[in-house]
Amino acid sequence: MKYDVLIVGAGIAGASLAWHLAGKGLSILLIDSKPFTRFGDKPCGDAVSKAHFDDLGMPYPTGEQLENVIHGIKLYSPDKRTVWTVKGDGFELNSPAYVQRLTKEAMEKGVEVMDLTTAMKPIFEDGFVKGAVIYNRRTNQTMTVEAKVTVDATGYSISLRNKLPKELPITEDIDDKDADIAYREVTLTRDDMEDYDYLKIYVTQQYSPGGYWWIFPKGKNKVNVGLGIQGGMGYPPVQSFYEKYLKDIAPEVDRQKLLVKGGALVPTRRPLTTMVWNGIAAIGDSAFTVNPVHGGGKGSAMISAYCVSKSILSAFEKGDFSVQSLWDANLCYIEKYGAKQASLDLFRRFLQRLSDDDINFGMNKRVLKEEDIVEASTYGDLHMSAAEKAMRVLAGLSRPSLLFKLKTVADYMKRFKNLYYDYPKDPKEIMKWKARVEALTAEFINAIS
Ligand SMILES: Cc1cc2nc3c(=O)[nH]c(=O)nc-3n(C[C@H](O)[C@H](O)[C@H](O)COP(=O)(O)OP(=O)(O)OC[C@H]3O[C@@H](n4cnc5c(N)ncnc54)[C@H](O)[C@@H]3O)c2cc1C
Structure with missing residues (x-):
């Protein structure tokens, strides 16, 4: 079988890419190991900012795809004494319904879909990915699909690009400590909730080391409750935290x-x-596009799909499917999200080192304020004006070292973002640039340790 584009994985990333490419004159095959009715069905908090849909021209979820309309977030300190309210519009999705809607719209414009079909390995010849060997469980058939561009949208399993020769930069692996192990349940509540248009987040190292708890209302009396903890740290299983602390965090859950x-x-x-x-291109979780601080990955998976769709279309105009030709996808993603994401990775590393006392102090004394967090999560900038002022007032008081570190973090975040804006225009420079990223990361870790 021959297609222009083979997309492996029909989660939000793969379905968004199929949606963007549909109807543009390309032959496209979208495959997923799951049956169609389970496309988009994966453990998730399901909250997505409305801004992503506006920015990318993607349809808002409607009808059964939309479980709740969100107007902001309430962020609780570990001792629950301080609550910050940050306003912002978003959706609580029925993710499978939304992903299946995108897939159906792409199919109406000619995209072919094969469910229960797994990509077993990429076809790699003469330094190029030229498709994949796939296995269809419905027909019990193994087939070879040739494609000009193959897209790995396989989520955290990264099950395609990880089978390429290790010397290629696109095979980069992830350190366990750079991942969260997350668990969630969707349940009804005992009573109707107030403020059910607000997401609730509890930052607590004791109840969720290196991560946080969330309660995301899916309506008046239905919630998505869960937590993430940092991986690779030897913590007990995430479910044991859930069992132990659920009553404290979310007594309303039935x-x-x-x-x-x-x-x-x-x-x-x-x-x-x-x-x-x-x-080849990688998008979504397979390309590590998740926001390192809040763990939201659907919006940024949609951004990566958008950027890759643009570079695929331009590659077809040029008739050139080389890395040079597809390179603009990187520049697009970095400009739209990647530079901010990278600077937030430093902020994440800093936050994971704080104690609950530090967080209580920082939130209660407003060392950072709600506006700083909005700024950081929107642009990846930590402006220290507020903190610097506080530093002057509070210097010599209980926690000057925390304030000092915050200033260091802000400086490094700025440098890191600038390094991303200096992303190479030529793929040949990529390994040199990567070495600069790794050196600055190591320097940062040293500075905050
Ligand atoms: C508990 C939890 C809570 C979260 N909460 C939020 C949240 O509230 N908001 C938010 O924005 N993000 C959240 N995230 C992150 C978000 O879920 C992901 O970033 C996003 O869903 C990634 O989408 P994706 O399409 O890249 O990958 P996936 O949704 O994982 O899709 C990958 C698809 O590829 C298929 N596949 C894999 N290998 C193969 C193969 N070899 N052949 C064929 N098919 C294959 C899989 O079956 C799957 O359907 C959360 C994650 C977790 C775990």
């Missing part, structure tokens, strides 16, 4: 009315060094 449960891994690091190589 576990007799459990609807869904499950866990998965989330990459919480800077983006993959390059999303493209000869004849």
Whole structure:
């Protein structure tokens, strides 16, 4: 079988890419190991900012795809004494329904879909990916699919690009400590909730080391509750934290009315060094596009799909599917999200080192304020004006070292972002640039240790 584009994985990333490419004159095959009715079905908090849909021209979820409309976030300190309210519009998705809608719209414009079909390995010849060997469980057939561009949208399993020769930069692996282990349940609540248009986040190292708890309302009396903890640290299983602390965090939950449960891994690091190589692109979790601080990855998976769709279309105009030709996908992603994501990776490393006392102090004394967090999560900039002022006032008081570190973090975040804006225009320079990224990361870790 021959196609222009083979997309492996029909999660939000793969379905968005199919949606963007559909109807543009290319022959496209989208495959997923799951049956169609489970496309988009993975453990998730399901909260996505409205801004992503606006920015990318993607349809808002409607009808059964939309479970709740969100107007902001309440962020609780570990001792729950301080609550910050940050306003912002978003959606609580029914993810499978939304992903299946995108897939159906792409199919109406000619995209072919094969469910219950797994990509076993990429075809790699003469330095180019030229398709994949796939296996269809419905027909029990193994087939070879040739494609000009093959896209790895396989989520955290990274099951395609990891089978390429290790010397290619696109095979980059993830350190366990740069991932969160997350678990969530969707249940009904005992009573109707107030403020059910607000997401609630509890930052506590004791109850969720290196991560946080969330309660995301899916309506007046239905919630998605879960937590993430940092991977690779030898902590007890994430479910044991859930069992131990659920009552403290979310007493409103009625576990007799459990609807869904499950866990998965989330990459919480800077983006993959390059999303493209000869004849291949990676998007979504497979390309490490998740926000390192809050772990939200659906919006940024949609951004990566958008950027890769642009570079695929331009590659077809040029008739050139080399890494040079596809390279613009990296520049697009870095400009739209990647530079901010990379600077937030430093912020994440800093936050994971704080104690609950530090966080209580920082939130209560407003060392940072709600506005700083909005600024940081929107642009990846930590402006220290507020903290610097506080530093002057508080210097010599209980925690000057925390304030001093915050200033260091802000400086490094700025340098890191600038390094990303200096991303090479030529793929030949990529390894040199990667070495600069690794050196600055090591310097930062040293500075905050
Ligand atoms: C518990 C939890 C809570 C989260 N909460 C949020 C949240 O509230 N908001 C948010 O934005 N993000 C959240 N995230 C992150 C978000 O879920 C992911 O970033 C996002 O869903 C990634 O989408 P994706 O399409 O890249 O990957 P996936 O959704 O994992 O899709 C990958 C697809 O590829 C298929 N596949 C894999 N290998 C193969 C193969 N070899 N052949 C064929 N098919 C294959 C899989 O079956 C799957 O359908 C959360 C994650 C977790 C684990």
